[in-house]
Amino acid sequence: MGKQDLSIVKIGGKLIENEERLSSFLRDFAALKGPKILVHGGGNMATEMASKLGFATQMIDGRRITDANSLKVIVMTYGGLINKSIVARLQALGANAIGLCGADGKSIISKKRAVKEIDYGFVGDIETVNVSFINSLLGQECIPVFSAISATLEGQLLNTNGDSVAAEISKAMSSVYNTRLYFCFEKAGVLANPQDENSVIAEIDKDKYKQLLENKVISEGMLPKLHNCFEALEHGVNEIFLGNADIFKPDNSCTKITR
Numbered sequence: 001m002g003k004q005d006l007s008i009v010k011i012g013g014k015l016i017e018n019e020e021r022l023s024s025f026l027r028d029f030a031a032l033k034g035p036k037i038l039v040h041g042g043g044n045m046a047t048e049m050a051s052k053l054g055f056a057t058q059m060i061d062g063r064r065i066t067d068a069n070s071l072k073v074i075v076m077t078y079g080g081l082i083n084k085s086i087v088a089r090l091q092a093l094g095a096n097a098i099g100l101c102g103a104d105g106k107s108i109i110s111k112k113r114a115v116k117e118i119d120y121g122f123v124g125d126i127e128t129v130n131v132s133f134i135n136s137l138l139g140q141e142c143i144p145v146f147s148a149i150s151a152t153l154e155g156q157l158l159n160t161n162g163d164s165v166a167a168e169i170s171k172a173m174s175s176v177y178n179t180r181l182y183f184c185f186e187k188a189g190v191l192a193n194p195q196d197e198n199s200v201i202a203e204i205d206k207d208k209y210k211q212l213l214e215n216k217v218i219s220e221g222m223l224p225k226l227h228n229c230f231e232a233l234e235h236g237v238n239e240i241f242l243g244n245a246d247i248f249k250p251d252n253s254c255t256k257i258t259r
C-alpha cells in the first residue's frame with residue numbers, strides 16, 4: 001500500500017497579525033482533508049511584546065539574537081498567547097487541534113547553536129523529530145499545532161526559526177507519509193517583482209532558483225525560506241508550495257518548488 005498524504009503548513013507572523021486573513025486561513029485549514037500539522041511563527045509580535053517590557057530586539061540574517069529575557073518573551077508569546085489562541089480557534093471550527101512546543105512529547109529536540117562569529121544566544125538547531133509521537137497524535141485524528149520553540153535533551157527551551165521547524169518536521173515525517181509542505185506568508189508566492197502581487201512565479205526549480213539569486217530577485221526572509229525548501233526536497237519531502245493565506249482556496253495562484 002502506498003503512503004498516506006500528510007500536509008504540513010507553516011504560517012508566518014505577519015499573517016497571524018492580520019485578523020481577517022488569519023480567520024479566513026484557519027477556516028480553510030480546518031476544512032483541509034486528511035492528516036495535517038500546523039507550524040506558526042510570531043516574530044513581529046515577540047518584538048512588540050519585548051519592546052513593551054523594555055527589551056530591545058536584535059536580528060541578524062532573519063534570526064533573533066535570543067538572550068535570557070528574549071527567550072522568556074518568546075515562550076510566553078509563541079508557546080502561550082499565539083499557540084493557545086490558534087488551538088482554541090481551530091477547536092471552535094471543529095478541528096481537534098493540540099498545541100505543542102518541541103519539549104512536549106520530546107517532539108523536536110535541538111542543540112544550542114554554537115558561537116562562531118555571532119552569538120545567537122538561546123537559538124536552537126533541530127537535531128531530531130519524534131516521528132512516532134507525532135504519528136501517534138495523527139493516528140488519534142489530532143492536529144498538532146507547533147510553535148517555533150524546540151528543547152535540548154537537558155531541558156533548555158530554545159527559540160527556533162518557524163520555517164526550519166516546518167521543514168524538519170516535513171523531512172522526518174517523509175519516512176512515513178507522502179509529505180506536502182506549505183509556507184503561507186504575506187505575499188501570494190515568490191514574486192518576479194517583489195512590488196507586484198500579480199507577478200507570482202508559478203514554478204521554481206534549481207536552475208530558476210540560481211537565476212533568481214543571481215538577479216537578486218529574492219532577498220531578506222525569502223533567502224532562508226527557499227534554501228529550506230530545496231534542502232527539504234533533497235530529503236524526502238514530496239511537494240512544496242509558497243503562497244498567502246488564501247493558498248487553499250480554489251484557483252489561488254502560488255509558487256510550487258520543484259527539483
Ligand SMILES: Nc1ncnc2c1ncn2[C@@H]1O[C@H](COP(=O)(O)OP(=O)(O)O)[C@@H](O)[C@H]1O
Pocket residue numbers: 011012013014015041062184185186187189190191192193194217218219220221222223225
Ligand atoms: N521575490 C520575493 N517574493 C516574495 N517575497 C519576497 C521576495 N524577496 C523578498 N521577499 C520578502 O520575503 C518575505 C517572506 O519572508 P519572511 O518575512 O521570513 O516570512 P514569514 O512571514 O514566513 O516569516 C516577504 O514578506 C518579502 O518581504
Ligand SMILES: CC(=O)N[C@@H](CCC(=O)OP(=O)(O)O)C(=O)O
Pocket residue numbers: 011012013014040041042043044046062063064074123124148159160161162163
Ligand atoms: C531563531 C529565530 O529567529 N526564531 C524566530 C521564530 C519565529 C518565527 O519564525 O516567526 P516568523 O515566521 O513570524 O518569522 C524569531 O524569533 O523570530
